[in-house]
Amino acid sequence: MSFINYSSREINCKIVYYGPGLCGKTTNLQYIYNKTNPEAKGKMISLATETERTLFFDFLPLSLGEIRGFRTRFHLYTVPGQVFYDASRKLILKGVDGVVFVGDSQMERMEANIESLDNLRTNLGEQGYDLDKLPYVVQYNKRDLPNASPMTELEEALNPTKVPQFEAVATKGVGVFDTLKAVAKLVLTELRRGS
Amino acid sequence: MGNQLVMYEEELQQINHICDVLHRDANAKAVLVIDKNGQAIAQAGEVEQLDVTSLSSLTAGNVAATGGIAQLLAEKEFAGQFHEGEKTNVHISIVGQRLILLVLFDERSSLGLVRLRVRKASNELVHVIEQLVKKSESASQPSVFAEITDADIDNLFND
Numbered sequence: 001m002s003f004i005n006y007s008s009r010e011i012n013c014k015i016v017y018y019g020p021g022l023c024g025k026t027t028n029l030q031y032i033y034n035k036t037n038p039e040a041k042g043k044m045i046s047l048a049t050e051t052e053r054t055l056f057f058d059f060l061p062l063s064l065g066e067i068r069g070f071r072t073r074f075h076l077y078t079v080p081g082q083v084f085y086d087a088s089r090k091l092i093l094k095g096v097d098g099v100v101f102v103g104d105s106q107m108e109r110m111e112a113n114i115e116s117l118d119n120l121r122t123n124l125g126e127q128g129y130d131l132d133k134l135p136y137v138v139q140y141n142k143r144d145l146p147n148a149s150p151m152t153e154l155e156e157a158l159n160p161t162k163v164p165q166f167e168a169v170a171t172k173g174v175g176v177f178d179t180l181k182a183v184a185k186l187v188l189t190e191l192r193r194g195s
Numbered sequence: 196m197g198n199q200l201v202m203y204e205e206e207l208q209q210i211n212h213i214c215d216v217l218h219r220d221a222n223a224k225a226v227l228v229i230d231k232n233g234q235a236i237a238q239a240g241e242v243e244q245l246d247v248t249s250l251s252s253l254t255a256g257n258v259a260a261t262g263g264i265a266q267l268l269a270e271k272e273f274a275g276q277f278h279e280g281e282k283t284n285v286h287i288s289i290v291g292q293r294l295i296l297l298v299l300f301d302e303r304s305s306l307g308l309v310r311l312r313v314r315k316a317s318n319e320l321v322h323v324i325e326q327l328v329k330k331s332e333s334a335s336q337p338s339v340f341a342e343i344t345d346a347d348i349d350n351l352f353n354d
Contacts, residue, residue: 003200003234004340007207012234042248047256056260059233059252065351068343072351075233075252091259095232181352188351192343194199 001095002191010071013187014095015180018120019102020112021053021081024141027170028102029060029076032180035173036062054080057092064184074184081116090123098135098187099124100179102170103158105140105148113158135186138165139179144172200230200293201331207237209323213316214239217296221312222304224283227297228290228320229254236294254287254297277306288313291321 003012017025026046033044042061049055058078063071079089101120103113121131138159142148151167159165164182168175214226218239225240227247233255235247257276265272278285286298286309296317298309 005202007204
């Protein structure tokens with residue numbers, strides 16, 4: 001749910017990074033955080049376990065600049081990927097404006113990807129959202145690994161609706177900003193359509 | 196996006212005023228009004244040293260998690276929370292199912308006083324929210340977003 005403040009002339013939107021455990025959702029946010037000017041970002045918060053697995057969420061507030069005199073601010077969230085944190089994932093999807101699904105390209109993670117994508121659809125449905133109507137992009141992460149599945153297989157399994165998709169190596173930043181820009185554009189376009 | 200929250204000058208002034216009065220009457224350190232999705236809406240008191248954005252997001256996460264616990268226990272919701280610190284205490288309450296009222300206070304105040312003043316402020320805030328929802332629905336104000344062009348959106352990313 002975007003929040004439009006006519007008084008302070010701000011648009012606030014919420015983007016959620018979703019995907020299976022260890023696919024690189026937090027790594028995406030960390031890269032964005034490290035490469036963004038200090039004046040354009042707030043503090044990055046990670047509610048993680050002692051072994052640095054996301055426990056509840058990561059949060060990164062970003063300011064993108066002005067559009068028609070309105071400051072656009074995006075709040076980026078990740079969900080915990082591990083299967084048993086499903087209750088937490090549902091909470092984080094509340095009020096979402098745009099979704100990034102981060103898939104893990106490794107062959108042995110294909111099933112986990114499909115399970116996570118099904119889980120995303122189900123959890124969105126419970127909140128009254130339809131993934132096919134939301135601003136939504138797919139990122140295939142870890143493209144540099146030798147055991148990465150071919151793109152055609154990943155596309156077929158994870159992007160049947162042909163939304164914008166990006167190959168990424170989040171640890172090196174490849175594809176990270178392309179993904180963010182694509183989903184942010186879709187969110188703003190949707191805002192215009194809804195107005 | 197039918198559930199979009201829109202804030203106008205007039206209502207924000209009213210919310211700011213309610214925060215100021217609550218801050219004063221409750222002897223609080225700071226008062227924050229936060230949207231349930233974690234967006235900061237208004238604040239009063241000693242907020243210069245606070246990371247309001249992070250505080251808002253974490254408080255909303257906390258309220259959402261507590262709401263999840265309530266559901267598991269077949270409770271509608273837990274309307275209030277209190278965290279006791281060595282120096283600073285936190286009182287969190289849900290207002291009109293949509294907003295969160297966060298009050299930070301220290302030894303200059305007490306939980307009883309804060310609760311009492313929060314109740315009054317909550318009632319006033321509920322009225323403002325109702326007014327705001329009506330206004331958003333009637334959409335008498337032309338939306339600035341209808342005029343946004345593809346070029347405007349592209350320009351945001353020209354770095």
